[in-house]
Every structure is written in C-alpha cells, then in structure tokens.
Amino acid sequence: MQAQRQEYPPHTTLKSSYDLGWSALVVELRSYRRSEAPGPVATQAKIAIVLGGSEGIATYKIGGHWRSARTTPGLIWLKPAGGKYDEACIAPSQVLDLYLPTALFAQLSHDYNLPTVPDRSIRYEGGVQDEVINQIGRSVLSEMMSPTAAGRMLVETSSLLLAARLVHSHLDSGPLRLLIESRHRLDDRRLKRVLDYVEDHLSDDIAVADLASVACLSIFHFTRAFSSAIGVPPHRYVSQRRLEWAKAMIAAGGTSIAEAAFVCRFSSQSSFTRAFRRATGMTPAEYRRASAS
Secondary structure, eight states: OOOOOOOOSSEEEEEEGGGTTOSSOEEEEEEEOOEEEOOOBOSSEEEEEEEEEOOOEEEEEETTEEEEEEOOTTOEEEEOTTOBOSEEEEOSEEEEEEEEOHHHHHHHHHHTTOSSOGGGSBOOEEEEOOHHHHHHHHHHHHHHHSOOTTHHHHHHHHHHHHHHHHHHHOBTTOOOOOOOOGGGSOOHHHHHHHHHHHHHTTTSOOOHHHHHHHHTSOHHHHHHHHHHHHSSOHHHHHHHHHHHHHHHHHHHOSSOHHHHHHHTTOSSHHHHHHHHHHHHSSOHHHHHHHHHO
8 A cells, every 4th residue: 555645735744654654544643724725636535533723613615515514623524535625714723634545445345345445435524523533543643653562553453443434434325334244253263373473473563464364364354353352453462462571571581671672563662661651550670670579
C-alpha cells in the first residue's frame, strides 16, 4: 500500500505518520485555519476526527447543495475515495486525518464476497458521532505521538477495524454485517501455531500478516478470530508477551535495560521505560531492585 500525500485548505501539519514509515494507514495531525476554497478529489477514503479548537460550524457543498456540521471535539467527518468538496469553509480546529488505502477495502470485498470495493460507497457526511471510530483514532494518535514496541501491529489492526467499521455502519446503501464463518474461526491447533510463532519471534518485527499466514486465514478474518479467541487484539497480545519477557530479563539480571528495550523491539529506552511503568507501576530499574531484594 503506497502512502500518498494529500493537498487540503490552509493547515499546519503538527505530526505525520510519514515519519514512522507506516504503510497500512496514513495519519496526519493538523491544525486547520479558517478558509474557503475548492477541495481536491480524495484518492483514499478519509476519516477526520475533530480533536479541539474553536467550536463552530463548518459548511461544505456536495452535488450543488450546501450542508453544515458542528466542529465539536469528538465529531467525525467521512469522505469516500473519489469524493470531492465543491467548496469548503472550515472553522479553525485541530483535526486527526486518517486515510485508508483502497487495498484494505479490496481485501475486505474479497473476503466477504461483496459486489464492489466499498471505499467509494461510504456516506459523505460531517458531524458524525461514532465512538468506535473515535476510540480507534485516538489509539492511533497515541501511537503516533509515543511509538511502542507493537506499533506496527496496532496500526495494521486499526486500519482493518476502521475499514470494517465504515462498511458495517457508514455505507450509502445502509449497514452491512460482516460475519465470521465457522471455517474462519481459530481452532485450538491453529491457535497454538500462532501462539508458538509469537513466542519464537518476540525479538523480531512481527506483522499481523505474518500471524494470519501461520493461521492460514486472511488478515481480516484472523484479526477478528484472534480477538474473539484470546480476548485482546494481536498487537496487544504481542505487546503483553514482550513486556513479560522484559520483566523476566530485568529480574534475572545480566541484561542491561537498554539491551532489554532493544531486544523487545522498543524504539528507545525512554519508550520502553514508559511502557514498563504503565504495566508494572515501576521503572525497569526499580523493578530490578525490587526483584533482587
């Protein structure tokens, strides 16, 4: 999936996923200024989540008809691939823009035998309330601002969940239910293969696609089936296992904190320390001292 830069009305980019090399999802944290200008044709399905700024009214013109929506924090704007604002007037606000590649929807269409690729059938609207999208978007924002060891997997999973949510709840033709067939469930044998793979590759750059391949399922079906079987999504499970491994290394001694952070795929010792403190209530150094006493 090739990331594509977008051109939009006057804004300042505060943070971008381009710096992190993500491919499954393009994310931009932007501060928009008040403007009135024609908008571009969207090459990818877009979700915009209003995070803050001046509450007001944003107006936009679709098919010759003016519409408006509030720019209240938490509200969501949806734009299908191929969609275009005839004109836009954007109130000053801070927005999280997420772009979903067509390949995600093509895979979803293939997995569920949908008649068309649905990214162009998403409802074109503003001021939407959807707490599922909001929570997923904010978890991606948190990862972009403070990268973690399982960030790549989190982004892969988030992009799948966002695409599925749009198809499930925000199509022009109405909601479409996506069911897991029995043949796509994780039986004990396949689940054990996946869990063994994780244990054998904790120090490697694991991708959701790797685990799906081990389970002989598509990425969409695997993500949902794994979450159903284990109770947490793949990225969270891998993150938990890496932290348990790190705790064992720290407690045993003989491994420096920097080495433990590197082996467990953290981008820096500081990010490792933050994650370790969240999980245990102690820094790695404090945990080592407590284990030795």
